[in-house]
Amino acid sequence: MTHTTPHPDKHLADSTTTGLNARLVVDRPAFRLDVTLTAAPGEVVALLGPNGAGKTTALRALAGLTPLTDGHLHLDGTPLEHTPPESRPVGVVFQDYLLFPHLSALDNVAFGPRCQGVGKAEARARAAAWLDRMGLADHAATRPRRLSGGQAQRVALARALATRPRLLLLDEPLAALDARTRLEVRAGLRRHLAEFEAVSVLVTHDPLDAMVLADRLVVVEHGRVVQQGTPAGIARHPRTDYIARLVGLNLYRGQAAGHTVRLDTGPAVTTTEELSGPAFVAFPPSAVTLFRDRPSGVSARNLWRCEVTGLETHGDRIRADLTGELPLAADLTTVAAAELGLRPGTPVWATVKATQTHAYPA
Amino acid sequence: MTRSVRRTRRTLRLAGAGAAAALALSACSSSADSSGASGAGASGSAGASASPELSGTVTVFAAASLKESFTTLGEEFEHRHPGTKVSFNFSGSDALAASITGGAPADVFAAASPRTMKTVTDAGAASGAPVTFVRNQLEIATRPGNPAKVSSLKDLTKSGLKVVLCDKTVPCGAAARKALDAAGIELTPVSYEQDVKSALNKVRLDEADAAVVYKTDVKAAKGKVQGVEFPESAGAVNDYPITALKNGRNAEAAQAFITLVRSADGQKVLGEAGFLKP
Amino acid sequence: MTPLDKPGAATGLRTGRPRRRRAGAGGRRVVPLPLLLPGLLALAFLLLPLLALLVRAPWRSLPEQLGSTEVWQALQLSLISATAATAVSLVLGVPLAWLLARTDFPGRGLVRALVTLPLVLPPVVGGVALLLALGRNGVVGRWLDAWFGITLPFTTTGVVIAEAFVAMPFLVISVEGTLRAADPRYEEAAATLGASRFTAFRRVTLPLIAPGIAAGAVLAWARALGEFGATITFAGNFPGRTQTMPLSVYLALQNDPEAAIALSLVLLTVSIAVLAALRDRWMTTP
Numbered sequence: 001m002t003h004t005t006p007h008p009d010k011h012l013a014d015s016t017t018t019g020l021n022a023r024l025v026v027d028r029p030a031f032r033l034d035v036t037l038t039a040a041p042g043e044v045v046a047l048l049g050p051n052g053a054g055k056t057t058a059l060r061a062l063a064g065l066t067p068l069t070d071g072h073l074h075l076d077g078t079p080l081e082h083t084p085p086e087s088r089p090v091g092v093v094f095q096d097y098l099l100f101p102h103l104s105a106l107d108n109v110a111f112g113p114r115c116q117g118v119g120k121a122e123a124r125a126r127a128a129a130w131l132d133r134m135g136l137a138d139h140a141a142t143r144p145r146r147l148s149g150g151q152a153q154r155v156a157l158a159r160a161l162a163t164r165p166r167l168l169l170l171d172e173p174l175a176a177l178d179a180r181t182r183l184e185v186r187a188g189l190r191r192h193l194a195e196f197e198a199v200s201v202l203v204t205h206d207p208l209d210a211m212v213l214a215d216r217l218v219v220v221e222h223g224r225v226v227q228q229g230t231p232a233g234i235a236r237h238p239r240t241d242y243i244a245r246l247v248g249l250n251l252y253r254g255q256a257a258g259h260t261v262r263l264d265t266g267p268a269v270t271t272t273e274e275l276s277g278p279a280f281v282a283f284p285p286s287a288v289t290l291f292r293d294r295p296s297g298v299s300a301r302n303l304w305r306c307e308v309t310g311l312e313t314h315g316d317r318i319r320a321d322l323t324g325e326l327p328l329a330a331d332l333t334t335v336a337a338a339e340l341g342l343r344p345g346t347p348v349w350a351t352v353k354a355t356q357t358h359a360y361p362a
Numbered sequence: 363m364t365r366s367v368r369r370t371r372r373t374l375r376l377a378g379a380g381a382a383a384a385l386a387l388s389a390c391s392s393s394a395d396s397s398g399a400s401g402a403g404a405s406g407s408a409g410a411s412a413s414p415e416l417s418g419t420v421t422v423f424a425a426a427s428l429k430e431s432f433t434t435l436g437e438e439f440e441h442r443h444p445g446t447k448v449s450f451n452f453s454g455s456d457a458l459a460a461s462i463t464g465g466a467p468a469d470v471f472a473a474a475s476p477r478t479m480k481t482v483t484d485a486g487a488a489s490g491a492p493v494t495f496v497r498n499q500l501e502i503a504t505r506p507g508n509p510a511k512v513s514s515l516k517d518l519t520k521s522g523l524k525v526v527l528c529d530k531t532v533p534c535g536a537a538a539r540k541a542l543d544a545a546g547i548e549l550t551p552v553s554y555e556q557d558v559k560s561a562l563n564k565v566r567l568d569e570a571d572a573a574v575v576y577k578t579d580v581k582a583a584k585g586k587v588q589g590v591e592f593p594e595s596a597g598a599v600n601d602y603p604i605t606a607l608k609n610g611r612n613a614e615a616a617q618a619f620i621t622l623v624r625s626a627d628g629q630k631v632l633g634e635a636g637f638l639k640p
Numbered sequence: 641m642t643p644l645d646k647p648g649a650a651t652g653l654r655t656g657r658p659r660r661r662r663a664g665a666g667g668r669r670v671v672p673l674p675l676l677l678p679g680l681l682a683l684a685f686l687l688l689p690l691l692a693l694l695v696r697a698p699w700r701s702l703p704e705q706l707g708s709t710e711v712w713q714a715l716q717l718s719l720i721s722a723t724a725a726t727a728v729s730l731v732l733g734v735p736l737a738w739l740l741a742r743t744d745f746p747g748r749g750l751v752r753a754l755v756t757l758p759l760v761l762p763p764v765v766g767g768v769a770l771l772l773a774l775g776r777n778g779v780v781g782r783w784l785d786a787w788f789g790i791t792l793p794f795t796t797t798g799v800v801i802a803e804a805f806v807a808m809p810f811l812v813i814s815v816e817g818t819l820r821a822a823d824p825r826y827e828e829a830a831a832t833l834g835a836s837r838f839t840a841f842r843r844v845t846l847p848l849i850a851p852g853i854a855a856g857a858v859l860a861w862a863r864a865l866g867e868f869g870a871t872i873t874f875a876g877n878f879p880g881r882t883q884t885m886p887l888s889v890y891l892a893l894q895n896d897p898e899a900a901i902a903l904s905l906v907l908l909t910v911s912i913a914v915l916a917a918l919r920d921r922w923m924t925t926p
Contacts (some may be wrong), residue, residue, distance in 0.1 A: 065831070086836055087834075092829070100844055101848070102848060105924075111830070111835070115833055115835040115839055116834045222708075477686075480675055532894060550684075552878060554878060555877060556877065566773070568775070
């Protein structure tokens with residue numbers, strides 16, 4: 001999140017001559033992708049969105065594997081929309097890597113340069129250098145099936161980078177890894193992406209991956225861009241339920257008048273900010289306090305009658321999903337949950353202090 | 363079945379009249395030299411005049427060269443004996459003999475050579491001794507108009523000429539080999555075909571320039587090939603024997619069919635197809 | 641799988657565990673009779689005729705039967721022509737399989753059906769069709785003859801053509817199935833690395849489907865080796881040139897069944913030997 005953009009605010013201005021400037025329109029039966037995407041050289045953009053949002057379709061369109069119905073695709077000022085995938089200066093790291101199982105790690109990485117006409121010895125030397133850079137010099141002769149998940153991921157990255165692409169695409173680069181490997185690989189990937197001088201676009205449904213790896217997030221839902229910005233900005237001001245859930249916030253939309261936001265669904269939320277007109281109001285689940293009986297001595301003005309629909313353990317805390325006057329998520333300690341005797345169907349009262357809510361214009 | 367029955371049949375046969383008369387007479391006239399053939403296999407009162415009593419299917423295994431004439435005779439037989447059906451299996455004589463000795467349920471076997479017939483009689487599959495009912499002579503088949511200008515057996519050795527023969531394991535091949543040997547002619551064909559019809563077809567399709575086949579096959583091709591007679595064929599005439607079979611299921615009809623084949627009417631049909639009288 | 645073996649999703653760990661343990665302790669799982677009995681019957685049905693061939697083989701006269709040069713000539717011709725036919729099938733059939741599996745063109749379903757036609761066509765009819773197409777007077781053959789002086793019937797090349805005609809569909813169908821089962825995204829990955837479709841096919845797809853191709857080639861080879869009808873019809877029968885083992889067996893059967901059995905045994909032995917060798921070498925997946 002602290003990862004700074006190498007060229008802040010530059011991507012829009014320069015995108016006509018350098019970097020990526022694309023409008024990707026792909027029509028499918030019962031689905032339409034229409035996404036505008038720009039990125040400056042050196043920038044890492046994450047396409048974030050739920051499954052079926054069209055992220056992978058956008059990635060395939062960038063790689064040339066799925067033809068555009070409409071729109072354009074310029075990379076460093078060159079139109080690529082009619083260029084076949086093999087002629088695009090684009091490297092792809094596929095979700096399950098798709099390392100060629102019959103080739104060694106070295107030959108996998110050398111494959112790209114060989115296809116570009118580099119001699120066999122030279123291509124292998126380049127591949128060896130890439131593997132060395134990835135810390136995989138000892139595994140050059142290893143077949144993909146003998147590589148661990150993290151090693152395979154790095155070979156896939158080396159293979160994509162070995163063609164010296166001007167656009168690097170990563171499809172769910174960490175999804176195939178287990179939790180522990182993921183942590184390690186994520187850090188390594190971040191370093192390599194930071195070193196990469198051209199545009200990187202990664203697709204993920206994991207907000208943590210997106211926030212750690214990317215300079216800028218583009219949130220895609222139902223084939224459209226619903227929000228974009230820096231990870232911090234998006235986390236602070238989510239504009240859809242999906243993003244709010246991703247960043248762990250309760251998010252509501254309503255009409256603000258003074259310190260009160262009246263929600264479209266009926267109840268009102270009192271806030272510290274003073275606004276008017278359409279507004280979002282958000283608060284973290286940890287700001288919610290639950291009671292079995294209507295609290296009497298509580299000063300909070302935000303008090304709603306709810307019912308527990310689900311309980312989920314998150315580390316040492318329990319996340320309770322509530323319905324009722326206001327659907328919300330609440331975090332509480334295991335001790336508190338036990339004292340309250342929570343189980344699905346339990347009626348509860350939920351309160352939130354106004355100081356812990358955050359309202360902003362919609 | 364039994365001898366007493368056979369005697370009965372003869373009397374009945376003499377009493378034959380109408381359309382069946384000719385058939386009956388010819389059967390009688392030939393009985394002198396083929397009494398063995400109409401021997402044990404004959405049964406019941408299967409005289410031609412008693413045709414209403416014949417019924418069921420008679421299965422005839424016959425050499426491929428007999429196809430056209432036997433098909434005609436089969437129709438004639440069914441016409442004369444309503445309620446019967448003649449079922450044919452035309453193929454190379456050797457293949458037929460092999461399936462007969464292997465137990466195929468056939469009533470009649472008509473072979474293109476005594477040698478093939480011998481494998482059947484040796485196996486004890488024939489009922490009675492076979493009789494020769496026609497003979498067949500070899501002829502050279504060429505394309506219509508004889509573009510290769512073949513006029514003798516010797517011409518077949520001309521270079522560049524593609525000649526097919528039957529394989530020596532089938533009668534037409536054995537006969538051709540006999541004729542060639544007798545004439546002292548060294549002939550290397552392009553192929554030894556598995557039966558006479560495939561040899562002929564190679565000429566019809568213009569894959570071969572000439573084939574040594576039977577006169578009857580040339581006739582059956584109805585102008586699609588042209589026949590060239592050669593004198594050496596006289597030394598390699600094939601006898602066609604016919605017999606009823608032990609494994610048959612319709613002995614009466616089998617005998618009646620053989621009788622028809624050997625009758626004057628039958629011989630007329632066979633003669634028209636190019637066969638020689640025995 | 642019997643209903644008892646089905647791990648029910650609703651079954652909790654408590655009931656699931658002991659059952660699994662019991663299955664482990666009890667050793668093998670029971671083979672259901674409705675599968676076992678027909679399976680064994682099928683095996684017997686397939687092996688019995690071969691067994692009969694062995695039982696009735698003229699073992700005593702076998703050395704004498706096999707002493708003739710014609711036998712070895714026919715065997716040699718069979719092996720050479722079946723191998724050549726397989727090679728032809730590979731060179732032409734694999735690209736056809738790729739076209740059928742990886743491209744979309746109008747009437748592809750029809751083309752696929754047509755490709756399999758030689759599988760159902762009686763081989764003799766196939767032979768006649770070949771004569772009509774490639775014979776001296778055939779649709780194409782007449783031009784081959786007129787322009788190049790090439791005639792195919794009655795030649796060893798004709799044998800190879802007849803065998804390839806009958807065997808190639810086996811290869812195409814087998815390879816197409818393998819291609820369809822293979823992940824096309826490997827080709828996409830190759831494309832993003834700069835490989836043209838042909839390079840992707842040659843360097844990625846081909847090695848990936850090699851086991852399938854080998855299996856198809858073995859099928860085609862076996863079919864070519866046993867091919868009779870199309871061969872004798874199209875290429876004729878001449879010892880040393882077009883008389884392959886099946887032709888020689890068929891003609892021997894006409895008047896010398898013992899010789900035919902002896903020849904069949906030779907063919908059987910050689911094909912079993914070759915198939916076993918291939919199996920160890922190529923047909924096991926890497």
